[in-house]
Amino acid sequence: MRALYRYTPLAAVLAAALNLSGCGDQIASAHAQAPGGMPPPEVSIVTAAPERLTLTNELPGRLEATRVAEVRARVAGIVTKRVFREGSEVKAGELLFRIDPAPFEAAVNSAQASLARAEANLSQATTTAQRYKPLVETNAISKQEYDTALASQKQAAADVQAAKASVVTARLNLGYATVNAPISGRIGRALVTEGALVGQGTATPLATIQQLDPIYVNITQSASEALKLRRAMSAGQLQKAGKDEAKVSIVMEDGEVYPQTGKLLFSDQTVDPSTGAITLRALVPNPDRFLLPGMYVRAKVEQAVRENAITVPQQAVQRTPKGAVVMVVGEDNKVAARPVKADTALQDKWVISEGLKGGERVIVEGFQKAQPGAVVKVVPWKQAGAQVPAQPAAQQGNQQQGNQQQSAQTK
Numbered sequence: 001m002r003a004l005y006r007y008t009p010l011a012a013v014l015a016a017a018l019n020l021s022g023c024g025d026q027i028a029s030a031h032a033q034a035p036g037g038m039p040p041p042e043v044s045i046v047t048a049a050p051e052r053l054t055l056t057n058e059l060p061g062r063l064e065a066t067r068v069a070e071v072r073a074r075v076a077g078i079v080t081k082r083v084f085r086e087g088s089e090v091k092a093g094e095l096l097f098r099i100d101p102a103p104f105e106a107a108v109n110s111a112q113a114s115l116a117r118a119e120a121n122l123s124q125a126t127t128t129a130q131r132y133k134p135l136v137e138t139n140a141i142s143k144q145e146y147d148t149a150l151a152s153q154k155q156a157a158a159d160v161q162a163a164k165a166s167v168v169t170a171r172l173n174l175g176y177a178t179v180n181a182p183i184s185g186r187i188g189r190a191l192v193t194e195g196a197l198v199g200q201g202t203a204t205p206l207a208t209i210q211q212l213d214p215i216y217v218n219i220t221q222s223a224s225e226a227l228k229l230r231r232a233m234s235a236g237q238l239q240k241a242g243k244d245e246a247k248v249s250i251v252m253e254d255g256e257v258y259p260q261t262g263k264l265l266f267s268d269q270t271v272d273p274s275t276g277a278i279t280l281r282a283l284v285p286n287p288d289r290f291l292l293p294g295m296y297v298r299a300k301v302e303q304a305v306r307e308n309a310i311t312v313p314q315q316a317v318q319r320t321p322k323g324a325v326v327m328v329v330g331e332d333n334k335v336a337a338r339p340v341k342a343d344t345a346l347q348d349k350w351v352i353s354e355g356l357k358g359g360e361r362v363i364v365e366g367f368q369k370a371q372p373g374a375v376v377k378v379v380p381w382k383q384a385g386a387q388v389p390a391q392p393a394a395q396q397g398n399q400q401q402g403n404q405q406q407s408a409q410t411k
Contacts, residue, residue, distance in 0.1 A: 041369030044381035045329055045361045046316070050308035053346060058251070059280070061219040061299040063291050065210035066283070069183045071096060072205050073198035074176040077103065079206075086189045090181045090209060097179035097206055099198065104174035111170040115163035122156035129153045185211035186289065215291050217248065217262065219280040219299045223271045226278055248282040250291070251298040260285040264301060310356050311349040313381070316364045317342050326356065327363040327370055329378055335363070335370045 073079075077099035084096045129149040136146040181187070188208045198204035250258035262284030271278055282299060284291065291297075317340070318325045324342045327335055340355030356362070363370050364381040 040333070040375045040377045041366060042377045042379055043329070043335075043363045043366030043370050045363050045378045046312060046381050048310050048312065048352070048356055048358055048360050048362055050310060050358045053306045053309040053311070053351065054302050055304045055306060055344065055346070055351075056300050056302050057221070057225070058298050058300050059219045059221050061217045061282075061297050063293050063295045063297060064216040064218055065185070065212055065293045066214060066216055067183050067185065067211035069181075069185070069209045070205050071179060071182065071187075071207045071209060072203040073097075073099065073179065074203060075099065075104065075173050076197070076199040076201075077101075077177060079192055079194050079196045079198055081194060082190050084181075084187055084190075084207075086187065088187060090184065090187050092181055092184045094181045095178060096181055096187070097192075099177040099179065101174055101177040104170065104177050108167065108170040108174055111163065111166040115160065115167050118156065118159040118163040122153070122160050125149070125153035125156040179206060181209060183209055183211060185209045210293060212289050212291070212293070213286045214262070214283050215286040215293070217250065217282040217284055217297065217299055219248075219282060219301065220275070220277040221280060222277050224276075226267070246302040248284065248302070249300040250284060251300065253296060258284070258291070258297075260287075306351065308358075310352040310358065311346065312342075312352060312356070312362050313364050314345070314348055314350055316362050317350045318367070324350075326352075327367060327372075328356075329361040329363060329370075329376060333375050333378065335372055335374050335376055337372050 079097055080100050081098040082096070083098065084090055084094070090096070129146075129152070132141060132146045132149045135141045136143055186209065188210070190207050191205050192198060196204075198206065246264040248262040248264055250260075250262070252258060262282045265281045265283055268279040268281075280301065282301070312326060316326055318327075322339070324340050326338050326340050328338045329335055338355055341353045342350040343353065344351040361378060363376075366376070370376050
């Protein structure tokens, strides 16, 4: 027992010395791995890569029917019946209103009677002229009498032509007594009711038909933006998006995107002096008649294409009094500030037109740790939806402490 007590202090001293020696080796190893006593800060980066981008502008617009026809009474009369249902779809040539046809039927009969009388007069004049012809050759009658007979024949023929025209006019007026749809589309409310006198002196409007499928979108764009776009195209920086068929998407007032995609028809060449804007027109399918004329919408218009465009996430661009700046990481993992030109936003990205090229690494997260000239450790950046939720710092500290205690107990 005495021997055990005698050697115990010596063993404790030796164990303490060994522990101090091991800690010294660990500290020395840590200093060797990270000069200055701290590991390099970690930052998230993206690698800039050229891509083909379609530049889209969101512009205000109003909807307009592709065809509008005002149905009017072309003859005077009393409306006897309205045939259509208000707010329904009608086809071209479909019957809409009936006007009392009795006066026009009487006019047709009168014109036909006048035509018959004119034709009888022409027959008599023709017979007289034929009878006088051999008589004038034998001087049985004077030449003047024969000339008079020929003139009467020609006058009778003209009366026949006039009577025929009167018949055609009377039949047209009779046809106008039935009012038909001039175009296919949706008809609005009736502007007159049965018993109304229409067409008395002026062509009375009866209803309005609008063609809603497809439908026009009249878009306004400032002349300065249009000029800037044309200059970029002339300089070769941008290309035209499609051959007069650039795609157009419609955003409703509540922010909902209309499912049908339209196409751009033309861009007006005249600037409105009161607004300083030009008008663009697009054609959008509207099979369900969801879009109505007069509605205010936002139109996303594909106006240009940029080849080999460089984009970075919006949070990677910092705004300073001197302009936009991004932080890039060189091959030696050193941070450098890079002035760039970022004046076009595309969804959640900035389009970099100057100052950045493909293959360069741009810091997206970790700006507080990344000072110009500092050495950093880079990791690929992941969007918020793709990131794995990190543990709180307190939980990480507790977990590390628990791991250390478990390791010590194992030893």
